[in-house]
Amino acid sequence: MISPDERFRRVYAANFExxxxxxxxxxxxxxxxxxxVAETFLVAWRRSTDLPPDDEITxxxxxVARRVLANHHRGGARRxxxxxxxxxxxxxxISADPGNEVAQRLAVRDALARLGDVDREVLTLTVWEGLQPREVAEVLRLSAGTVRTRLSRARARLRELVGDDPPDAGHVLDVLTATAPEEGR
Structure with missing residues (x-):
């Protein structure tokens, strides 16, 4: 009587190709x-103690390979x-030509750098991350009223530094000047 391991080796050698x-x-x-093939033989290895008789193994x-392939194809379709x-x-x-936004990005980056650290963080957490002022307050450990005040001042200062009227295109400016989500007080 051969061991399940030895039988698996024989089944593998006889059927791999x-x-x-x-x-x-x-x-x-x-x-x-x-x-x-690796997954097919992994199934066979896991079930090596109850493989069918030699004349039915192929x-x-x-x-098994058919079911593994079906899973592979379903996974590919999902991906x-x-x-x-x-x-x-x-x-x-993503715009068609990112080069169109370079000047705007530089202007916004420069303007953001000229804001105070807390004002910049309040503004970017609100606009880029989509947080409510009360959520920003929790992140920064400030009161919600303080965040609202700083947000209002940061927006006003940013408008001063960048200007009210953004050029034609400008993902960055549009995002930075977007209004904050409404929140119940």
Missing amino acids: AMLAYATRRVEQPEDASDI LWLYG ERLGERLRHRLSGL
Whole structure:
């Protein structure tokens, strides 16, 4: 009687090439085929004590490989849908020519640098991170009233430094001059 480990080694040696050929013909990237085969034999290893008889093992492995491939393809479809959603979302954030925004970005960076540390942090937490003044107050350990006052002053100072009328394009300026989300007092 041979041990389950020895039987697995024999099953692997006898079926590896067939499983690799099967997987290679069913995936787009050759490196994916090796992943499919590895996972197929991982299932066989985990179930080595209850593998089917020798005359049924190859067909059983094909069935396992088929299910592994199905999972692989479903995962690929999920990754593709996620990638498409991310591309769509990012396309709204990225302008066609980032060079158009360089002057605006530099002006905003310079203006932000000229604000006090706390005012700059209040402004960026509110506008860039989308936090409510009460949330900014919690982060900075200030009162909500103090945050509202500093936010109002920081916006006014930023408008002085950058100007009220942003040029045509300007993701950065539009974001920095956006109104804060409404909040109940």
